[in-house]
Amino acid sequence: MCFYTCMEIGLILSAGKPRLNVDLAVGAERAGFSSVLSIEFFNQHAFAVLGAIAQATDRIQIGTGIANAFTRSPLVHANAAMDLDDLSDGRMILGLGSGTRKMNTDWWGMPFSRPASRMREQVRLIREILSAGNGFGFRFEGEFWQLNIPAFSRPGARPDLPIWLAAVNEPMMRAAGAVADGLVGHPIATRLWHRERTLPTVRAAEEKAGRASGSCALVPYVLTSIHEDRERAVRNAKKQIGFYYTSKLYHTILEPHGMLEVGAACRTALKTFDINAMADAVPDELVDEISIACTPDEAPDRLKQWDGLCDEVLLYAPTVGVAAGDVESNHAAMMSVLGE
Numbered sequence: 406m407c408f409y410t411c412m413e414i415g416l417i418l419s420a421g422k423p424r425l426n427v428d429l430a431v432g433a434e435r436a437g438f439s440s441v442l443s444i445e446f447f448n449q450h451a452f453a454v455l456g457a458i459a460q461a462t463d464r465i466q467i468g469t470g471i472a473n474a475f476t477r478s479p480l481v482h483a484n485a486a487m488d489l490d491d492l493s494d495g496r497m498i499l500g501l502g503s504g505t506r507k508m509n510t511d512w513w514g515m516p517f518s519r520p521a522s523r524m525r526e527q528v529r530l531i532r533e534i535l536s537a538g539n540g541f542g543f544r545f546e547g548e549f550w551q552l553n554i555p556a557f558s559r560p561g562a563r564p565d566l567p568i569w570l571a572a573v574n575e576p577m578m579r580a581a582g583a584v585a586d587g588l589v590g591h592p593i594a595t596r597l598w599h600r601e602r603t604l605p606t607v608r609a610a611e612e613k614a615g616r617a618s619g620s621c622a623l624v625p626y627v628l629t630s631i632h633e634d635r636e637r638a639v640r641n642a643k644k645q646i647g648f649y650y651t652s653k654l655y656h657t658i659l660e661p662h663g664m665l666e667v668g669a670a671c672r673t674a675l676k677t678f679d680i681n682a683m684a685d686a687v688p689d690e691l692v693d694e695i696s697i698a699c700t701p702d703e704a705p706d707r708l709k710q711w712d713g714l715c716d717e718v719l720l721y722a723p724t725v726g727v728a729a730g731d732v733e734s735n736h737a738a739m740m741s742v743l744g745e
Contacts, residue, residue, distance in 0.1 A: 412708075413717035414743060415440035417470055417626060419724055420736065423454045429736060430458040434465040436744025442470025442500060442719060447512045452485045459493035468498030470719060471571045471589055475503060475520070476513045479527050479550060483534040487562050495563060499531070500589055502571030505654055521576035523549050528568055528584040538562025569624060574657055575606050582610025582621050590625030591658075592721050593649045595694035598658050599623060599714055622716060627708075628696035629720040631738035632731065635700050640684060641731055642698035645723030646691065647683025651675040664691060680726035701742045708743060 416433045418426040418441055430441040441458065445451035451472035458467050467489065472482070482499065490497035503509075503520040510517055526547045537543045538559030545552040569587035572578045573594065581588040588607055590599060604623060611620050628645060632638035649655055650671035659665050670686035692698050697707040697720075711718050720743065722735045 412712055413439035415442060415717060415719040417719050417721040418443050419722050426454050427457045427461050431461050432740055434462045436740035438465060438744060439717060440466035440468060442468045444470060445472050455489050456492055459489055466496045466498055467493050469500045471500040471502035473504050474501040474524060474527060475509060476515050479530040480534060483531045486566055487559055490563055490566055498567045498569060500569040505652060521580045524570060525580045525584050531568060535562050535566055536564040573655060578603055578606040579610040582607035583614040585621050587622045587624045590623060592626040592628045593646050593655055593695055594625060594658055596710065596714060597661055597694060599625060601661060624717050624719060625715055626721045627711060627718045628723060629739055630696060630698040630723050631701055631704050631735055631742060633700060639692055639698045641723045641727045642692050642696045643684035643687040644680050644726040646687045646695060647671045648680065648725040667691065701738055704742045
């Protein structure tokens with residue numbers, strides 16, 4: 406894809422249904438994309454669809470972008486990753502994220518405490534499971550997990566299977582820098598946020614952990630809305646951005662921009678779930694800092710704005726309040742305009 410950028414381009418699978426996401430992954434491979442990643446939500450499983458995608462594709466990397474970290478034991482995550490790595494002939498990326506407290510307690514009925522510390526230990530534990538797969542027996546004594554599996558073995562396991570962590574705020578950024586191969590940037594994180602907060606925090610954490618600089622790559626979601634009608638493309642992006650900013654957890658991203666009032670307005674609109682009011686609260690300059698929201702001919706230059714900040718971006722179509730036809734045409738435009 407170096408005809409306009411040397412970044413790798415991945416795609417977040419947001420077609421809405423498993424079969425459609427398999428088709429989307431096949432199309433992304435044909436378009437020359439580097440990776441396809443599944444997402445997890447209250448109505449969507451992160452791992453299941455990847456088995457079908459592994460069999461339907463040949464080259465493209467597959468992964469979870471992201472799976473919820475604390476709703477499964479580390480051993481379950483490791484086994485799922487090893488299964489999918491085997492099915493895909495070594496193309497699997499395990500992406501994990503803590504989710505918010507509300508998601509864990511209200512959606513999944515799981516306790517939620519000290520997420521950054523637990524995430525560090527979980528990644529270390531999963532790595533030890535991957536490395537132990539070609540031996541016999543496994544034991545782990547940690548603060549949060551204690552495992553003893555005398556008969557454990559997993560011949561052929563790939564010990565260096567990449568593990569990515571989603572991070573928004575500094576404690577999880579530091580965890581990613583200390584233990585992960587990549588940091589998955591949130592869809593509403595701005596380029597300024599990544600330059601001034603994410604990358605310096607990650608690099609400092611790498612150094613403190615005795616890792617080489619760049620051991621943890623920044624792999625940001627880039628909200629992408631492409632339409633022949635530019636106003637419609639921008640409006641669709643604003644709906645998604647406004648919806649995300651109903652969560653106060655993400656308002657730290659607004660601080661460097663002096664736009665905390667945007668988050669407050671979005672939270673007010675949440676009381677009546679007024680998606681249009683959420684969109685109205687989002688200024689154009691914030692859309693430009695976060696997303697590629699434009700006409701097809703403008704998209705390559707908008708993508709270039711991320712060049713030099715990271716080596717790979719993950720394109721993500723807005724879906725909140727967006728017509729199904731627009732989601733489908735947007736995916737087609739991404740592949741046509743930003744593919745090889």
